[in-house]
Amino acid sequence: MVTSSHEALHRIFQKDPGVFGRTFRTLGLDFPEPVETALMPTDLTETEPLERRVDTLLRMETADGSAYLLAVEAQSRPDPRKPASWCYYAAHLHAKYQLPVILLVTCQDKATARWASGPFTVGPAVWPLLTMRPLVLGPHNVPVVASADEAARDIPLATLSAITHGRDPGVAAILERLAEALKATDEETAAIFAELTELGLGSYPGATIWRQLMAVDLSFFRSETSMRLRQEGREEGREEGLETGRMQKGIEDVLRILDRRGLAVPDPVRERIEASRDLQEIEAWFDRALTASDAGDLFEPGG
Template structure:
């Protein structure tokens, strides 16, 4: 089931449906037709009653005369998946048949390995019709450090910031994305602020928090609120246990459980597969320092090994 990370990236594309076109133009040098407007198309691609088929997002580019010039299917892809060799060409064929225009598929990937996998041609080994998607990752996403450009392309600026966590330690990058978010509606700005906080590494996150404090920004967005609620729930759970077990021990256990829940939720949102044993290890851990270490690793983990191996 798609997690928070997946859903937020889909929301970024839905909020500004010309973002995929700008990604293909800037990251891949693709020639995009001169279009008048972009709209989000229907992502339900079910063509047979046997199985529901849905893409994450479809952008349709229209000319001034109302003609469809191009459709871009966007898929948020957390890790390689062999099933996509069959579903992605299907998505493209269905959209092409429905809209009667050229179609391209863009995969948004969190790391270089997944992006390189997404860019591999599909079908040429067996002699069938070849298909190739554009895989976006840290290796080909431009770094946006110009506030004026970021304000023109705010969703692209957010994606660039979270994909380039090392560059995000540069104040110019965070200054640019902050300038972009300043022109957005309050609810969208709030969610993007917290999404950036959630994805950054620790040095960049501390810098981001300092900037937000300078702006008197209150942490009320979706992601930060969930973490704070979980910590409060863990504290309350610990206090209740403290009556029988001792206040200090009860609070520590409750906080540990809340941290473990945060780690598991974070890994699930990233699509990281965990064995039952690995889940149990996280859930039963009472070492707060170790849980903090696992949480920091989980922020950018793509495999279970990234969490448990230094």
């Protein structure tokens, strides 16, 4: 079953693909910063009925004109079936796109991270045909954000840190730094990464801490003015939706009456009826449709 923490551990790379390179540069692997990123289809199924999907797939374009594929998998526990799937993903993607492939596995506990690091081999011990060596991010190598200022400089990396250290006894301090950093960013960004953090923490105790921080430290998002504006926006949206629904229903009723009465509806007439966004006009057409001898009569008088 796909859990909320599983979703957050790969969705964060969709929100900010550059966090991949920034994280690994701190670990001594100098992946170039992408200058352009495209979200790729995650369905790797071929003609056979077995469905295969990678969690997130990104095409990363770099400044020197090269490109590579980044496949991100979130792994909650060791699974002996996974290495074979990962080998399939890498081979299939390389064959399909003719690009280098990197498999990134994100974990929230050290035991799973150690297992996921492999290497995994396909073939007999005397002659391994394939060797799979995923890159792994987890509590063992994702840096702990040391201060709110550091978190504010890289919100996505701070979010990844909070999620991967979700089981750490000191997670409360990590979450406090992230919450403080979110105060300094815009509301939309803060809302996105606050939600990803809560999803990523899942059922860990840190999730309760995070919800408390959101209720207190980020209460400026819930000010009386901002809540009133959002409520007004929701009410306006509901009213617009209701009126649009009434107009659409009225248009359908007008055309249905003309059809039931056996009146031909030329394309220009039909297009004018369907294009109307005036509820009073549609209601007038409805009344005329009951007695009109020709569809064009709908637009009289004042047609």
